[in-house]
Amino acid sequence: MTKHLKPARQPELLATAISLFLAVLMPGTSRADEAQVERGRYLVQIAGCSDCHTPGHFLGQPDTTRFLGGSDVGFEVPGVGIVYGPNLTPDPTGLGSWSTDEIVTAIRTGATPDGRGLIPVMPWPNLSALSDEDAYAIAAYLKSLEPVSNDVPGPVPPGDPAPSFVMRVVPPGG
Ligand code: HEC
Incomplete structure (x- = not known):
């Protein structure tokens, strides 16, 4: 014979089920994680990551709507070629x-x-x-960014034409 729960117990059980469900969901939004992401935001700002990883920065107009979405100005290094600061956002074209x-x-x-x-x-x-703490804070912050779809060009082998703007290291007398 099936034993039925008394109706009075049902709301209680429902409340327990909901709080268990929330306990599983909540770690992703806990205050500790928010503090880690905030620390990462601060470190990324003072380390100047955006200079080389946000489009427009080296053209005098950083595109804040594509923050850390990858640079459109490459660095040309003699014998190495051209590299563009890649997209650091959690998009398939980024990280x-x-x-x-x-x-x-x-x-x-x-x-x-x-x-x-x-x-x-x-x-x-x-x-x-x-430190581990700071490096992981930066990674946590990068993973929290809005994804930006932007596949930067390169790396470009030495001698190949530049697909976008370039900052070139010019040899003496060059
Ligand atoms: C002076 C310019 C500059 C600064 C500042 C800079 N980066 Fe970079 N970063 C680059 C360039 C250029 C590359 C690509 C180098 C290469 O391909 O050899 C790169 C590559 C990377 C990569 C590898 C991505 C990939 O797809 O291969 C990561 C991750 C990264 N940078 C994160 C950061 C973070 C985080 C900061 C700040 C703490 C930062 N960068 C600051 C220029 C910079």
Whole structure:
């Protein structure tokens, strides 16, 4: 014989079920996570990441609607070619498929998941001094950004034509 719950118990059970459900959902929006993202926002601002990773910055007009969405001005380094500051937003054309650890590793060591080393125009030798706490805060902040769809050109091998604006290092007398 099936035992039925007394009607009076049902609202109580429902409340428990809802609070359990919320407890599972809430960690993503906890205050600790918000503080980590805020710390990341602060560090990204003072480290000047936006200069090299936001379109328009080097043209005197950063496009704030595509913040950290990838630069349209490349760095041309003799013998190396041209690199553009990539899209750092969580879009498939940006860091969408990167894990938090992969972002932290790239920022602190220059090693990317595809095995390519970042040239030190990207200031990873300086950023290697970041503590775990700060490096993970930066990664958490980048993952919290609005995705921007923008696949930056390059890297362009030496001698190939520039697909967009370029800042060129000119040899003496050049
Ligand atoms: C002076 C310019 C400059 C600054 C400042 C800068 N970057 Fe970069 N960053 C670059 C360039 C250029 C590349 C690409 C280098 C290459 O392809 O070899 C890059 C690459 C990266 C990559 C690898 C992305 C990919 O798709 O390969 C990450 C992640 C990154 N930067 C994060 C940051 C963060 C976070 C900051 C601030 C803490 C920052 N960068 C500051 C220029 C800069």
